[in-house]
Amino acid sequence: MSCNPYMPMPAKLENVVQETANIKTFLVRPEKPLVFKAGQFIALTVPGIGEAPFTPSSSPSISEKIEITIMRVGRVTEKLHALKPGADLAIRGPLGQPYPLEKYHGQEVLIVGGGVGLAPLRALLFALFEDMGKYKKIFVRYGAKTPADIVYRQAVEAGWGRKEMDVVITVDKRDAGWSGNEGVVTKILAPDKLKCNPKEGVAVVCGPPIMMKFATLELLHLGFAPENIYLSMEKNMSCGIGKCGHCRLGPFYACKDGPVFSFDRIKNLQKIWD
Amino acid sequence: MYKLEKTNLDDFLRTVSKDREVYALEQAGSQYHLIRSDAWQAGKHTLGAFRPVEPLKALVFHPRDLLGSLGDTAPGADIPERIVIGAKNCDVSALKIHDYVFLNTAPVDPAYKEAREKTIIVSCDCTDACEVCFCPAVREQPYPKAGFDINLSPTDRGYVVEAGSERGRQLLEKAGKMLSAADAAILKERDQNRQKLLEKVCAQTEKMGLTCGADLRQAVEKSQGKKIWDDFAEDCVECGACNLICCTCHCFLLADGRGKNNATSRVRQWDSCLYKNFATVAGGANPRRHRAERLHNRFDKKFSFFPEVLGCYACDGCGRCVEACTGKIDIRKVLKRAVNEL
Numbered sequence: 001m002s003c004n005p006y007m008p009m010p011a012k013l014e015n016v017v018q019e020t021a022n023i024k025t026f027l028v029r030p031e032k033p034l035v036f037k038a039g040q041f042i043a044l045t046v047p048g049i050g051e052a053p054f055t056p057s058s059s060p061s062i063s064e065k066i067e068i069t070i071m072r073v074g075r076v077t078e079k080l081h082a083l084k085p086g087a088d089l090a091i092r093g094p095l096g097q098p099y100p101l102e103k104y105h106g107q108e109v110l111i112v113g114g115g116v117g118l119a120p121l122r123a124l125l126f127a128l129f130e131d132m133g134k135y136k137k138i139f140v141r142y143g144a145k146t147p148a149d150i151v152y153r154q155a156v157e158a159g160w161g162r163k164e165m166d167v168v169i170t171v172d173k174r175d176a177g178w179s180g181n182e183g184v185v186t187k188i189l190a191p192d193k194l195k196c197n198p199k200e201g202v203a204v205v206c207g208p209p210i211m212m213k214f215a216t217l218e219l220l221h222l223g224f225a226p227e228n229i230y231l232s233m234e235k236n237m238s239c240g241i242g243k244c245g246h247c248r249l250g251p252f253y254a255c256k257d258g259p260v261f262s263f264d265r266i267k268n269l270q271k272i273w274d
Numbered sequence: 275m276y277k278l279e280k281t282n283l284d285d286f287l288r289t290v291s292k293d294r295e296v297y298a299l300e301q302a303g304s305q306y307h308l309i310r311s312d313a314w315q316a317g318k319h320t321l322g323a324f325r326p327v328e329p330l331k332a333l334v335f336h337p338r339d340l341l342g343s344l345g346d347t348a349p350g351a352d353i354p355e356r357i358v359i360g361a362k363n364c365d366v367s368a369l370k371i372h373d374y375v376f377l378n379t380a381p382v383d384p385a386y387k388e389a390r391e392k393t394i395i396v397s398c399d400c401t402d403a404c405e406v407c408f409c410p411a412v413r414e415q416p417y418p419k420a421g422f423d424i425n426l427s428p429t430d431r432g433y434v435v436e437a438g439s440e441r442g443r444q445l446l447e448k449a450g451k452m453l454s455a456a457d458a459a460i461l462k463e464r465d466q467n468r469q470k471l472l473e474k475v476c477a478q479t480e481k482m483g484l485t486c487g488a489d490l491r492q493a494v495e496k497s498q499g500k501k502i503w504d505d506f507a508e509d510c511v512e513c514g515a516c517n518l519i520c521c522t523c524h525c526f527l528l529a530d531g532r533g534k535n536n537a538t539s540r541v542r543q544w545d546s547c548l549y550k551n552f553a554t555v556a557g558g559a560n561p562r563r564h565r566a567e568r569l570h571n572r573f574d575k576k577f578s579f580f581p582e583v584l585g586c587y588a589c590d591g592c593g594r595c596v597e598a599c600t601g602k603i604d605i606r607k608v609l610k611r612a613v614n615e616l
C-alpha cells in the first residue's frame with residue numbers, strides 16, 4: 001500500500017478546535033510520522049467520501065501529529081467539519097515543494113495572508129521562529145472579512161508573543177467591538193503602515209485569488225522584485241503528484257512544481273488569478 | 275533485421291505470443307478493432323492496414339482502475355502477461371507520453387509500470403491510411419521508429435522483422451528457425467512502401483489545408499483568446515469523447531467510494547478537460563469557465579505543454595477524435611485555421 005502513491009495512510013482525528021464560524025483546526029495523528037516542510041501540502045481523506053488538498057498549519061518540526069486548518073466550503077470539507085475526535089481519516093503526503101527558506105536568510109520576511117490563507121503561513125512562521133536569527137525581521141499583514149473571521153485570533157493579536165514580530169490586522173467590515181483597521185489587506189501594505197525595505201525583503205502571500213492579485217500588484221508597486229514575491233497557487237487537484245493533469249498552470253503542475261511559485265515564474269502565464 | 279516468409283506469419287505470431295494473452299486486430303467493415311483473445315488466430319486476426327478504433331493506451335492506462343482499499347496492503351488486480359499484435363505507429367508513439375507521465379517522472383505509477391512490463395508490443399507498418407489520418411503534420415510517420423519490441427513491415431517479398439528491444443530480440447530467438455537475414459531487395463521494398471504511404475498521408479493532410487511541418491506550437495500558443503476557439507467550441511457538447519478516444523490523453527480523476535463490506539475504495543478513472551468542472555476549485559471559481567477556453571486548453575496541453583516538457587507534440591495524428599467528436603469538430607481544421615491566422 002505504501003508503495004502506491006495514490007493511496008493514503010490511516011490517521012486518527014485527535015482534536016478539533018473551532019477557529020471561526022466556518023473554519024476549524026483538526027489535529028490529526030498519522031499512523032506513521034509524516035515529515036513535511038513549510039509550504040508542502042498533504043491530501044486528507046474522509047474514508048468513503050473523498051480526498052482534498054490542505055496545507056498543514058502546525059510546525060514542520062513535529063511530524064507525529066499535524067494540525068490542519070480547514071474552511072467548510074463543499075462536499076469533503078462539510079463532512080470533515082461534522083467529524084468528532086476519534087474519527088478515522090487517512091492522509092497522503094508530503095506533496096509539492098517547500099518554501100525556499102535558504103533564500104530568505106538575511107532578509108526581511110513579509111507575510112501577507114487573507115482569510116484561511118493564514119493557515120499555511122502559520123507553518124511557515126513556526127519554521128521561521130526556529131531559526132529566528134537567520135532573518136532580519138518578520139512582518140505579518142493579515143486581512144479577514146470581519147473580526148469574527150480572524151483565525152488563531154489570540155496568537156495573531158499577540159504577535160505570537162514575540163517582540164520582534166511586526167503584526168498588523170485589518171478587517172473588511174468592522175463590528176461594534178473592533179477599533180482596529182478597516183479595509184482590504186492592500187491598505188495595510190501602504191508604505192506608511194509597512195516600514196520594511198523591499199530591496200532586502202521577500203514577501204510570501206496566501207489567500208483568495210483576488211486578494212493575491214491585488215496584494216501582488218501592491219508589492220510590485222512597493223518595489224519588491226517579482227522573484228521575491230512568493231504566491232500559493234491553489235488549483236483544482238486530484239492526484240497531487242503531477243499525473244492527473246488537473247492542476248496545470250502553463251508549463252507547470254501546481255501540485256508538483258508548486259504550490260508555491262515566485263511571481264517571476266508565472267507572471268507571463270494567462271489567467272493565473274482565476 | 276530479418277526476413278519472414280509470408281507463409282510463416284501465423285506460425286511466427288503463434289510462437290512469439292505463446293503463453294500470453296493476445297490483443298489483435300479484427301476487421302469489421304472498413305474499420306479494425308483491438309480485441310482480446312487467448313491466442314493468435316489465423317483468418318480471424320489480421321495485422322491491419324491502419325490503426326484500430328480503440329487506442330492502445332487503454333491496455334496500460336486502464337479506463338478505470340481500482341487502486342486499493344484504505345488500510346488494505348494487497349496490491350491491485352494481477353495483470354497477465356500479454357502481447358499486442360499489429361499496433362500502429364500513432365499508438366506506439368503515444369506511449370512515450372504515458373511513459374513520461376507515469377514512469378519517468380517520480381513517483382512511478384505502479385499499475386502502469388506493471389501493465390507496461392507485461393505487455394509485449396509487436397507493431398506493424400501501416401499499409402494504408404484512414405481518411406482522418408494526418409500523422410505527418412505532427413512530425414510522425416505511418417511506421418514506427420521506436421517504442422516497439424518487434425516490428426513487422428509487410429512487403430511483396432515477405433515481412434521485414436526488426437527487434438526494437440532486448441525482450442524483442444529474445445522473442446525473435448525463439449522464432450529463429452523461421453527467420454533469415456533481410457536482403458537488400460526486401461529492405462529496399464520496405465523503404466519504398468514506407469515512403470509511398472508517407473507521401474499519400476501527407477497529400478491527404480495537405481488536401482485538408484494543413485501543411486505538414488507547420489509550427490503547430492506557435493499557432494496554438496498565439497491563438498489563445500482568439501475567436502477561433504469560440505467558433506469551434508460552439509459545436510462542442512462537452513461529451514469528452516475526444517479525450518477518451520485519444521491515444522495520448524492521460525488525465526484522470528481519483529474518486530472514492532464504499533465497496534463490498536463497506537470497505538472504502540479508491541479508483542482512478544479517465545477524465546476529460548472539456549468537462550466544465552475539470553479545473554473548478556472550491557467556492558466555484560473556474561479558470562476555464564467558457565467552453566472555448568477549455569477547447570483551447572486541450573490543444574495547449576498537446577501542442578505547447580508537451581513540446582515544452584518532453585520535446586514532442588502530444589498528438590500523433592491518429593484522427594480518432596475527428597471520428598469520435600459529437601460536434602464534428604475536426605482537429606485538422608482547427609490546426610489549419612490556427613496556422614493560417616498566425
Ligand SMILES: Cc1cc2nc3c(=O)[nH]c(=O)nc-3n(C[C@H](O)[C@H](O)[C@H](O)COP(=O)(O)OP(=O)(O)OC[C@H]3O[C@@H](n4cnc5c(N)ncnc54)[C@H](O)[C@@H]3O)c2cc1C
Nearest residue numbers: 052053054055069070071074075076077234259554555556
Ligand atoms: C495546495 C492546496 C492547499 C490548500 N490548503 C488549504 C488549507 O490549508 N485550508 C483550507 O481550508 N483549504 C485549503 N485548500 C483548499 C481546499 O483544498 C478546498 O477547500 C477543498 O478541496 C474543498 O473541498 P470540498 O470537497 O469541500 O469542496 P467542493 O467545492 O465540493 O469541491 C472542490 C473541488 O472538488 C471538485 N469536486 C467536488 N465534488 C466532486 C466529486 N464528487 N468528484 C470529483 N470532484 C469533485 C469540485 O469540482 C471542486 O473542484 C488548499 C488547496 C490546495 C490546492
Ligand code: SF4
Nearest residue numbers: 520589590592593595
Ligand atoms: S488529438 Fe486526436 S488526432 Fe491527435 S492523438 Fe489525440 S485522438 Fe489522435
Ligand code: SF4
Nearest residue numbers: 510511513514516599
Ligand atoms: S468530442 Fe467534440 S463535442 Fe465531445 S468534448 Fe470533444 S470537442 Fe467537445
Ligand code: FES
Nearest residue numbers: 238240244245255
Ligand atoms: S493534482 Fe494531479 S497533476 Fe497536479
